[in-house]
Amino acid sequence: YRYTQDLVPEGDAIVLGIWALFGAAALLATRPWESRSRYGSQLRYIGLVSAVCGLGFLLFLLTPWGRYQVVRFETNHLNLRMSNFEDGLRQDLSRELCDPTLGPYLSADIALLKTLAARDQLLGQPLAARVVVASLRSQGFGWNDLRALPGGRNLLMGALLAEPDPWPEQSWQPHPALDPAPEQGLACGLFDRRQAVKTLDDYISSLDGAEWRRLEPAVVALMRFPVLTTEAQRDRVLAAWPGAFHDAADLAQAGLAMRAEVAGLLSPATSVTMAVVTRGEFQRSNASELTQTLPLMARGLVHACGVETRLAEPAQADLLITLELDEVPHYDWSRPTYRTETVVTRRRGYGRYAIPQTVTESRRVAAGSEQLTEYAPIASIRFSYAGKEVVMGPFMVQWHRYFYDFENRRYPDSPDDLYGRLWPLGVHTDWFLFKRPDED
Numbered sequence: 001y002r003y004t005q006d007l008v009p010e011g012d013a014i015v016l017g018i019w020a021l022f023g024a025a026a027l028l029a030t031r032p033w034e035s036r037s038r039y040g041s042q043l044r045y046i047g048l049v050s051a052v053c054g055l056g057f058l059l060f061l062l063t064p065w066g067r068y069q070v071v072r073f074e075t076n077h078l079n080l081r082m083s084n085f086e087d088g089l090r091q092d093l094s095r096e097l098c099d100p101t102l103g104p105y106l107s108a109d110i111a112l113l114k115t116l117a118a119r120d121q122l123l124g125q126p127l128a129a130r131v132v133v134a135s136l137r138s139q140g141f142g143w144n145d146l147r148a149l150p151g152g153r154n155l156l157m158g159a160l161l162a163e164p165d166p167w168p169e170q171s172w173q174p175h176p177a178l179d180p181a182p183e184q185g186l187a188c189g190l191f192d193r194r195q196a197v198k199t200l201d202d203y204i205s206s207l208d209g210a211e212w213r214r215l216e217p218a219v220v221a222l223m224r225f226p227v228l229t230t231e232a233q234r235d236r237v238l239a240a241w242p243g244a245f246h247d248a249a250d251l252a253q254a255g256l257a258m259r260a261e262v263a264g265l266l267s268p269a270t271s272v273t274m275a276v277v278t279r280g281e282f283q284r285s286n287a288s289e290l291t292q293t294l295p296l297m298a299r300g301l302v303h304a305c306g307v308e309t310r311l312a313e314p315a316q317a318d319l320l321i322t323l324e325l326d327e328v329p330h331y332d333w334s335r336p337t338y339r340t341e342t343v344v345t346r347r348r349g350y351g352r353y354a355i356p357q358t359v360t361e362s363r364r365v366a367a368g369s370e371q372l373t374e375y376a377p378i379a380s381i382r383f384s385y386a387g388k389e390v391v392m393g394p395f396m397v398q399w400h401r402y403f404y405d406f407e408n409r410r411y412p413d414s415p416d417d418l419y420g421r422l423w424p425l426g427v428h429t430d431w432f433l434f435k436r437p438d439e440d
Contacts, residue, residue, distance in 0.1 A: 035298055061236060066343070068105035071096065072112055097131040118150040119320070122158045123217055127165075129158030133135070134167075143195050147202070157203040161220055161431070162190045183224045196228050210243035212416065220431045223300030226308045234306060241268035245416045246390050248426060251399055255424035258392055263305040265383055265390045266319070271280035271308040274299065275317035280325035282377045289429060290377055290397060293422060294323055296432040301424055322382040326394070331404055339367040341348055376401045379423065397423045 032243055060066040097103050106112060111134050116122055122129040132155060136146060146152045166187045181187075186196060204218055218237045220227055238259070242252040266272065276295040281287065298321050302309055324407075343361045379394035396402060400418035404411055420428045 034194065064101040064105065067102055068109075071102075071106065072109060073220070074181065075112060076115055097128045101129070104161050107131060110136065110139055114149060117152055117155040120154045123154045124158070124213075126162030129155055130162040130188060132189055133159040143191075147199075152205070153199070153202045154196075156191075156199045157217060157221075158207045159190055159361075160199050161217060163191060163196070164224055175254070183192055185228070188409050193228070200225070200228055202234070204229075204237060207237070207240065210240045212244035215241055215244045216427060216431075219304075219425060222304045223425070223427065224303060226303040226306050229306070231306060234304065238304070245426075247403060247414045248399055248418060248421070251402065254425060254428050257423045259301055259304055261390050261392070262301055262383055263307075265364045265385050265388055266302070266305060266307050269307055269318075271310070272318040273312040273316065274302065274309045274321060275312055275314040276317040276321045276323065277314055278323045278325060281326060282325055284375055284377075287377075290422075291325065293429045293432050294325070294379060294397060295321075297422055297424065297427070298323065300427070300432070304425070313387075316436075318385060320382075320384040322384070324380040324382075324394070326378050327375040328378055330374045330396075330401060331406060331409075332371055333409065334369045334374050335366045336369050338364040341365055392424075395423060399423075399426055 002349055056300055059063045061070065068200065113136055116132060122132060133146060135361075137143075143156075146156055148157070164185045164187055167189060181193065186193070191199065198326060200221055202400075203221075207214055215237065219241060222234050222237060240254055243350060245252055278291065282290055300310055302319070302321075309319070312318075340362055343363060345359050345361065376396050377398065378394045379397050380391070382392075383390040399421035400411055400414075403414065403418060420430065422429050
């Protein structure tokens, strides 16, 4: 990623200065210009100084200010792999920006926040993006100023995707200045309706190719803000969505067919009250996460049709969605089994006074293998509205399950990043860890 030189703060030299002091101390302690024996005190000095420097730097990293300095230096200059980095980009910034000890330092560093925005890495981290936007706005940046920053439009899009989640009650964080509008999905208070609509329009208009990393935030926006998007925008994004995948294009197309059925059922309504009833449960891996996310996916499918929803009790709801959850055998696999055996050995020591000893040892030895069955979560869904019903499924809710290679007994690698993609449209489950304020 390229960004202008003025985004690099000058104060990062303090970290290098600390390392320089440690290096100078090591140089003075070892005094390499003096003649010493090969195995003399020089090595002891080196070991002592290295231990002191390592301990000092460890204590430095234990302080919030020290952690902040490392994050700042690695983000702006050189990746030392000392913090949470992958391929030179910071991961899970939301954890660090929302940390009550580290967050105040990061959110007050305007140059650092500009650098993060310029690298476009906050688009996929909505919680982190909204902290950055709130911090910059508290420093005097207006919405147009943020939009004009390098990477600013993607930053605003990332923050907008976190708007349905209410602002956390943390006193150190800069509080949004706008009044929340939960009925429009703007529960956080960082955007008004005009700004949200313009942010969505900027981002969707910039989509010039079928690449899932760029399209997925737009699909999430359709599933989250039905009243802020137009039919033309929905058609443009969803028409390009299957083409974003190499292996999973058919699954994406099937998801769009489900959406078309739901849209036909609800037409011409633009707003409904709804309830989601879940029957059955998952027992195995990711059970709680899937059980929590699938109702949000179902509601998002309704939103992607351009229909706003309000939650109600099942007896009073216009639209009743019934989810039937179950698990079915997917494939068999084997793993080795072991048994423990006791071995008695007689050993004789070495030397004139060696005494023979009997040693009892326990060890694990292979005892064969056992056959196990991997189960796949499946779901059926029923939409009931105005005396009509649409029933879909059963289908496997996790996209990667469809690509298991039974011959080689493994999941093949795919450029589509299949793990975590869920029915119906293949959006990653991480996007739906946010909850609208009326979802309890």
